[in-house]
Amino acid sequence: MCRICHLSSRSGEGGSELILLGCHCKGELGFAHCHCAEAWFMVKGNRCCEICGANAENITIVIDSRVLEEGHARRELNTQNPHDNGERIVCWKSPTHLLPPSPPTLPVIGNLHQLSGSLPHRILQELSAKYGPVMLLHLGSVPTVIVSSPPAAEEVLKSRDVAFASRPHTTVTHRLFFGNQDLIFGKYGKQWRQLRRIATVHLLSHTRVLSFRPARQAEVALLVADIRSAAAASRPVNVSDVIIEFTSNFICRVALGRTYSEEKGEGSKVNKLFDEITALLVAFPLRDYIPWLGWIDRLNGFDYKVKKVALEFDTFIEQVIQEHINMRNRNERTHNNEDLVDILLSLGDVDSSVSLSQENIKGLIFDMFGGGTDTTFATIEWVMTELIRHPNAMRRVQEEIRGVVGAEAKEEIIGEEKLEEMKYLRAVIMEALRLHPIVPLLLPREASVDTQLQGYHIPKGTRVLVNAWALGRDPKLWDKADEFSPERFLNTCAFDFKGKDFRYLPFGAGRRGCPGIGMAEVTLELVLATLLLHFDWELPDGMRAEELDADEGHAIVIHRKSKLVLVAKPCRRH
Numbered sequence: 001m002c003r004i005c006h007l008s009s010r011s012g013e014g015g016s017e018l019i020l021l022g023c024h025c026k027g028e029l030g031f032a033h034c035h036c037a038e039a040w041f042m043v044k045g046n047r048c049c050e051i052c053g054a055n056a057e058n059i060t061i062v063i064d065s066r067v068l069e070e071g072h073a074r075r076e077l078n079t080q081n082p083h084d085n086g087e088r089i090v091c092w093k094s095p096t097h098l099l100p101p102s103p104p105t106l107p108v109i110g111n112l113h114q115l116s117g118s119l120p121h122r123i124l125q126e127l128s129a130k131y132g133p134v135m136l137l138h139l140g141s142v143p144t145v146i147v148s149s150p151p152a153a154e155e156v157l158k159s160r161d162v163a164f165a166s167r168p169h170t171t172v173t174h175r176l177f178f179g180n181q182d183l184i185f186g187k188y189g190k191q192w193r194q195l196r197r198i199a200t201v202h203l204l205s206h207t208r209v210l211s212f213r214p215a216r217q218a219e220v221a222l223l224v225a226d227i228r229s230a231a232a233a234s235r236p237v238n239v240s241d242v243i244i245e246f247t248s249n250f251i252c253r254v255a256l257g258r259t260y261s262e263e264k265g266e267g268s269k270v271n272k273l274f275d276e277i278t279a280l281l282v283a284f285p286l287r288d289y290i291p292w293l294g295w296i297d298r299l300n301g302f303d304y305k306v307k308k309v310a311l312e313f314d315t316f317i318e319q320v321i322q323e324h325i326n327m328r329n330r331n332e333r334t335h336n337n338e339d340l341v342d343i344l345l346s347l348g349d350v351d352s353s354v355s356l357s358q359e360n361i362k363g364l365i366f367d368m369f370g371g372g373t374d375t376t377f378a379t380i381e382w383v384m385t386e387l388i389r390h391p392n393a394m395r396r397v398q399e400e401i402r403g404v405v406g407a408e409a410k411e412e413i414i415g416e417e418k419l420e421e422m423k424y425l426r427a428v429i430m431e432a433l434r435l436h437p438i439v440p441l442l443l444p445r446e447a448s449v450d451t452q453l454q455g456y457h458i459p460k461g462t463r464v465l466v467n468a469w470a471l472g473r474d475p476k477l478w479d480k481a482d483e484f485s486p487e488r489f490l491n492t493c494a495f496d497f498k499g500k501d502f503r504y505l506p507f508g509a510g511r512r513g514c515p516g517i518g519m520a521e522v523t524l525e526l527v528l529a530t531l532l533l534h535f536d537w538e539l540p541d542g543m544r545a546e547e548l549d550a551d552e553g554h555a556i557v558i559h560r561k562s563k564l565v566l567v568a569k570p571c572r573r574h
């Protein structure tokens with residue numbers, strides 16, 4: 001009996017006994033076939049092995065509601081597989097009506113009550129273990145599908161990614177980003193495609209990332225100087241604080257042309273503004289989930305807060321743009337000192353196909369700042385946390401970096417071409433991002449049409465969250481899944497940051513995957529290599545490695561709950 005549609009094997013023409021198909025890794029494919037191998041039955045809704053993600057290549061899947069209505073399987077010739085030599089009979093429950101499994105809901109709030117008490121990605125992992133890798137929740141009135149298996153993630157991010165390429169509009173993103181006229185939160189469509197092209201071709205291309213080298217190196221030099229002065233005064237270093245200052249100054253330089261930290265009070269004002277925006281992005285406006293209770297958002301001051309922050313943000317960005325326009329008018333800007341605002345303002349001159357509104361420009365500026373600051377900071381924080389907790393990995397990575405740079409090299413900042421050779425450092429970063437994908441549920445997607453996912457019906461407007469955190473920690477997918485072991489990423493090219501393998505998705509994948517990977521890679525590698533080259537790191541006050549916590553804070557980008565404070569000892573190489 002097929003477990004999905006309950007047709008008996010005799011309904012197919014093949015015969016009687018059903019046997020589960022195995023994969024080369026000995027995982028189940030989720031298909032069953034009868035002993036004479038003629039009738040095939042879908043048993044779990046998977047098209048791939050749940051363990052290694054391999055495709056069930058030689059199986060034809062017939063998505064045909066007649067299969068169910070008529071009560072028998074249909075014959076179909078597999079034309080796509082050259083090795084296939086004949087007919088398959090496949091049975092699939094009508095895909096048009098079956099919704100994914102769902103935990104019981106309460107009136108009005110749906111499943112919202114189940115999301116309290118821990119961090120959402122952790123709760124959703126537990127629920128998925130019970131209800132399956134494609135699970136439907138009702139967050140108030142918003143149907144939300146949670147995806148936590150490689151085949152389902154692949155379907156959302158690759159094979160059906162046009163259907164799932166939109167983002168939901170929320171009260172906060174709508175008000176802050178000028179009606180979602182930006183790249184991160186914009187709806188999929190012509191305008192979004194233009195913004196995406198601008199970001200990949202003009203703002204974050206390989207050449208552009210290289211052109212930011214002087215800014216990167218200058219800010220890394222300041223970071224090292226800060227740590228050296230703390231070390232000289234025998235002060236522990238608040239690693240979290242110095243790294244957030246580095247990332248925000250670097251992105252300010254690159255995007256806005258200058259840092260704000262040198263102006264008294266101004267720097268902290270900019271950081272505070274962006275902190276307020278990120279806090280609003282994880283807030284829970286009732287209007288978005290239970291629309292008829294939206295008046296409470298007005299009553300408890302939430303609407304006022306959003307309006308105030310939106311106004312402050314707008315005023316700040318307007319001022320930055322005006323400063324740039326004035327400098328352009330005075331011919332103070334040259335090709336050599338262009339920042340991202342200059343590039344956006346002059347795009348119309350260099351590319352006649354581009355038409356950007358003032359709102360688009362403001363949105364893109366936020367995207368570069370919001371996309372590049374917290375993410376880089378949180379990743380560096382997690383890498384340092386894991387290295388301190390794993391002294392062997394710390395020793396190995398430092399030996400590698402010091403070996404590559406060479407004992408006699410005098411330079412303070414490592415030449416970026418040398419980063420290529422640091423394979424173990426790269427494996428360390430990849431492993432830290434497997435255990436701590438800092439955007440654990442990626443950014444929410446929305447089905448823009450009625451569509452299918454793993455044989456389930458997904459109505460238009462359904463939100464979709466891919467639980468990258470659960471994928472990275474699934475013991476069925478990873479050997480010793482909870483252990484920090486960078487070696488698993490050495491000597492293999494099976495994984496990359498672009499989402500080649502759907503077990504590993506720290507930057508998402510597909511057309512809405514992160515466009516800032518190139519910029520992130522070089523910044524992460526340069527900062528970490530420099531910190532690990534010049535300093536030996538220890539925990540303060542005789543604390544032992546196993547006592548350092550790895551608790552996560554609640555935010556859209558997950559960083560440590562508490563600040564990371566370490567003792568830096570300058571390393572004498574020369």
Ligand code: HEM
Pocket residue numbers: 183184185196199204367368369371372373375376379438439442443444505506507508509510511512513514515516517519520
């Ligand atoms: C360690 C660093 C970073 C990580 C882990 C990261 C991660 C992510 C993730 C998970 C997404 C959502 C992908 C999806 O929904 O499939 C995303 C989107 C995005 N990221 Fe990054 N990111 C990083 C750095 C950056 C940088 C440096 C920039 C630019 C300066 C950037 C700009 C963006 C933008 C604009 C989007 C939205 C893309 C779209 O919706 O089309 N990110 N990032």
